[in-house]
Amino acid sequence: MTIAASRPVTAVRHTAAVPSAPVRELDGVTRTAVVGPLALEAGGKLPEVTLAYETWGTLDADGGNAVLIQHALTGSAHAARGDSDEDGWWDGLIGPGRTIDTDRFFVVSINIVGGCNGSTGPASPAPDGRPWGSRFPFITLRDAAAAEARLADRLGIRQWFAVVGGSMGGARALEWAATFPERVRKCAVIAVGAHSTAEQIALAQAQTLAIRQDPDFRDGDYYDGAAPESGLALARRIAHISYRSEAELEARFSRKAQDGEQPLNAASLAERGRYQVESYLDHQGAKLVRRFDANSYIALTEALMSHDVGRGRGGVEAALADSPVEFFIAAVETDRLYLPVQSAVLAAALPGEVPVHHIASAIGHDGFLTEAEQLGALLKRTLFS
Numbered sequence: 001m002t003i004a005a006s007r008p009v010t011a012v013r014h015t016a017a018v019p020s021a022p023v024r025e026l027d028g029v030t031r032t033a034v035v036g037p038l039a040l041e042a043g044g045k046l047p048e049v050t051l052a053y054e055t056w057g058t059l060d061a062d063g064g065n066a067v068l069i070q071h072a073l074t075g076s077a078h079a080a081r082g083d084s085d086e087d088g089w090w091d092g093l094i095g096p097g098r099t100i101d102t103d104r105f106f107v108v109s110i111n112i113v114g115g116c117n118g119s120t121g122p123a124s125p126a127p128d129g130r131p132w133g134s135r136f137p138f139i140t141l142r143d144a145a146a147a148e149a150r151l152a153d154r155l156g157i158r159q160w161f162a163v164v165g166g167s168m169g170g171a172r173a174l175e176w177a178a179t180f181p182e183r184v185r186k187c188a189v190i191a192v193g194a195h196s197t198a199e200q201i202a203l204a205q206a207q208t209l210a211i212r213q214d215p216d217f218r219d220g221d222y223y224d225g226a227a228p229e230s231g232l233a234l235a236r237r238i239a240h241i242s243y244r245s246e247a248e249l250e251a252r253f254s255r256k257a258q259d260g261e262q263p264l265n266a267a268s269l270a271e272r273g274r275y276q277v278e279s280y281l282d283h284q285g286a287k288l289v290r291r292f293d294a295n296s297y298i299a300l301t302e303a304l305m306s307h308d309v310g311r312g313r314g315g316v317e318a319a320l321a322d323s324p325v326e327f328f329i330a331a332v333e334t335d336r337l338y339l340p341v342q343s344a345v346l347a348a349a350l351p352g353e354v355p356v357h358h359i360a361s362a363i364g365h366d367g368f369l370t371e372a373e374q375l376g377a378l379l380k381r382t383l384f385s
């Protein structure tokens with residue numbers, strides 16, 4: 001088994017100092033819950049779904065202080081450090097005294113179904129005990145919201161104070177608001193539009209093909225041998241270029257050669273050294289290979305391709321026209337993947353006057369991750385005032 005993936009998933013057991021005292025779960029430590037079978041929007045079925053999740057803080061007696069944080073494509077439920085010894089991907093936004101204040105809110109983050117960080121995904125065992133691999137069904141973000149609603153039920157959360165996410169996490173947040181409007185008071189949709197566009201689908205297809213064309217992919221049934229690492233790394237390179245702005249890449253790397261390498265002086269193609277930016281992308285690809293499963297990458301990329309909040313609801317405007325949810329829409333100024341204009345189109349489809357907040361960042365799409373404090377300040381003035 002050579003699956004490269006996954007933060008370890010720890011089932012946490014507590015020993016209370018006083019046995020009868022209420023048990024408070026550790027913050028930022030992964031737990032799992034079985035939420036049952038899931039009939040899928042596109043026709044398939046998962047006979048049993050496990051969701052990995054983390055929580056921070058304490059749920060109020062009336063259950064009104066719960067906030068759902070939705071991760072992006074290769075994220076995990078580990079949004080904030082909490083009691084763990086590992087940084088979270090939104091530490092600047094979530095924590096004691098932060099905008100999403102874990103002394104005030106009960107914060108929940110769920111690893112998406114189809115992922116590889118503890119939730120049921122292609123590397124999980126199918127009913128016959130073998131990994132799902134090529135047999136894993138096609139899932140949509142609507143399926144993900146349906147599974148997550150079951151977990152919310154189990155946690156005793158009828159209505160989220162807010163659902164917040166960026167990129168694929170923003171698409172998941174929007175799906176929650178459209179599918180369960182009575183269960184979402186406020187919704188933050190960051191760095192994503194109302195549906196995937198032709199260009200986003202096109203870039204995504206290049207990534208999934210990079211994996212599928214790796215000889216080690218073997219139609220997705222590779223868990224008993226080498227994983228399709230070169231395909232996954234190439235997919236990440238393609239994606240990462242779209243996550244960063246042209247200006248950032250130019251300012252950072254321009255035409256510089258990687259240390260000790262010669263991109264120009266070579267007798268043959270095989271000997272050519274790399275430009276710095278090539279080495280940087282190689283590094284990003286290698287890093288993802290160490291923590292992510294290629295089949296999950298395909299499953300989630302294709303789920304994101306399917307993103308269209310208006311599908312089967314009469315279009316985007318009809319889907320959101322009567323929404324009682326209070327929305328926060330934000331875009332990264334330099335995002336060349338999820339263009340700010342697409343956030344503006346989404347905002348215009350919402351009832352009332354919904355502004356688009358701009359995250360100032362030179363780096364592009366990944367600004368929703370790197371500018372967590374700035375995003376926190378915007379959310380503090382709006383949904384979390």
Ligand SMILES: CC(=O)SCCNC(=O)CCNC(=O)[C@H](O)C(C)(C)COP(=O)(O)OP(=O)(O)OC[C@H]1O[C@@H](n2cnc3c(N)ncnc32)[C@H](O)[C@@H]1OP(=O)(O)O
Nearest residue numbers: 007072074075076089258276277279280283291366369370
């Ligand atoms: C464990 C988990 O589950 S994590 C899941 C949550 N994470 C996510 O959701 C997002 C995944 N992460 C990312 O997308 C990105 O890492 C971000 C957006 C968070 C970070 O972006 P930035 O801080 O701007 O990092 P940046 O793009 O500059 O990359 C820095 C890395 O490139 C490396 N690098 C820079 N120049 C070069 C070069 N010329 N050659 C090779 N490597 C280079 C740096 O050494 C650094 O390496 P490290 O990350 O191993 O320390």
Ligand SMILES: N[C@@H](CCO)C(=O)O
Nearest residue numbers: 072073074075167168
């Ligand atoms: N860097 C982010 C970008 C996708 O929005 C991720 O890997 O999830």
